[in-house]
Amino acid sequence: MTRKRNKLVNIFKKYAFLLIGSILAAIALEIFLVPNDIVDGGITGISIMASHLTKLPLGAYIFTLNIPFLVLGYYQIGKTFVLSTLFSITTLSIGVSILQPVPGLTNDILLAAVFGGIILGIGVGLVVRYGGSLDGTEIVAIVVSKQTGFSVGEVVMFFNIFILSSAGLLFGWDRAMYSLIAYFVAFKVIDLTIQGLDESKAVMIVSEKPDEISSALLARLGRGVTFLEGKGGYSGQAKGVVYSVITRLEIAKLKSIIDEIDEDAFVTIHDVHDVIGGKLKKKAIH
Template identity: 40%
Template sequence: MIKEEVGNTNGRHGLWRDNVRTISTYLGIAAGSFIFAFGLNYFIIANGLAEGGFTGIALIIHYLAGWPVGTVLFLLNLPLFFIGWKMWGKTFVLKTILGVAAVSVALDLTQGFGLKTHDLLLAALYGGVLSGVGLGLVLRFGATTGGVDIIARWINEKSGISMGKIYFLFDLFVLSMVAFLFGLEKALYTLVAVGVFSQVIDRIIEGFDEAKAVIIISQAVPQISQAIIKELDRGATILKGQGAYTGQDKDVLYVVVSRYQLLRLKNIVQEADPRAFVIVNDVREVLGEGFRRPG
């Protein structure tokens, strides 16, 4: 009887956690959609700039015909829903519809909010940052935004052309259209916005937990590893290596530290072995003990 009650309690707790996670996901997608829409309307559209991908196509149609951007974006994606359903199944399509619908509704609801400025560079920078943060949140919470994502994935599976090349060619096409229709200056400022937008999305998806991965080859690996544990409160891994020229066995120490701890780590190595060979690599995101937890 006791075991049954415990099992029921664990089941209720698990169901509660699942419900909280689901609600958080929908709230995150909604928040991201509105941040994206606000950045696009307030800075990009208000100053006649554009974007890459299907959003750029929707903006061009909006400028030429006056149609609502969100509605146009959703209509452009409709044929791709059927391709996604046929190629990758119901789950993929439902996530895509969710992402596209949330962004489209947010764009139309925030239409008319804008800051007209003579400094198009500031508009491109702030518009790129805000829209990048918003779309990054939408993607991070599990929704997809269709458009070029579906086209690139489909072409990649059919022909083997890399998705990166397809994204580049599509954005180049959109920017060429902007330059032809609205002038080279608008296209160049749009390019700035697209660049900032892409970088911010990468940061949101991959995380801000920048760290340094350090490889240390030294005769004093045991002393260095102990100092890292005591002084930096970090773990480390000792690997076994062999010198290619000498054929001698060597200890190789692998450790990940925050960028603020890198200088202290260098000092530790220098004090223990001034002749140590040290390699430092950038790490975008670290999950685990001492860093951000997974999930």
């Protein structure tokens, strides 16, 4: 019963954040970007230009143009992802339709680009973090990347260069450049939203003093560690490998601890986008 309840809670939490993210994206579009002729990338950007030319509702275009990509995603990626994406895109479409009569918050194009990009980035970031998407081009990018040597990011960038170039022809090149500012801001905020302010880092420490280092990490950082067995490729000597996960803000202190104990230790630090199983919590330091 507890497992079933936890599953229901997780599903509710997921769709709540998908809802919040989609609403934030709708606010960014209708309150900041669209009133100032600033275009987003992907299908949303195409929808903005199509709505401008035909005077038909933006929400209708966003929903309709994404349908073929959702069908493609169902067969190529999976049902769970597509259901999350369908929910998010539907909420976005309804949101922009409701907000369309609301006047823009500012006529300053730079402010609209920056703040629209920030709010859009938070919204898209939340949707991506909880397993959905707000744009069908990402589905195409995933499929194309499997068939070619291009990464998902490179395929999305190609689409967006084409879309922003088209926006320059339609709205003027100054609007296209402001659109690029909004896109860049949103891109950075998406990363921040997905990874979080307390971004996690995985640390591997190869040292001849693994016990002392692990004790110091536990006592001074409150972080648990895992021991791995290693052997020097050149010397053939056994070496201890200490693995731990810390936050970005603890990196400087970690380096200081290692320098004090073993300045010859070999250390690698890399990003961790998700921590699944266990808790990344500090143990009490006495």
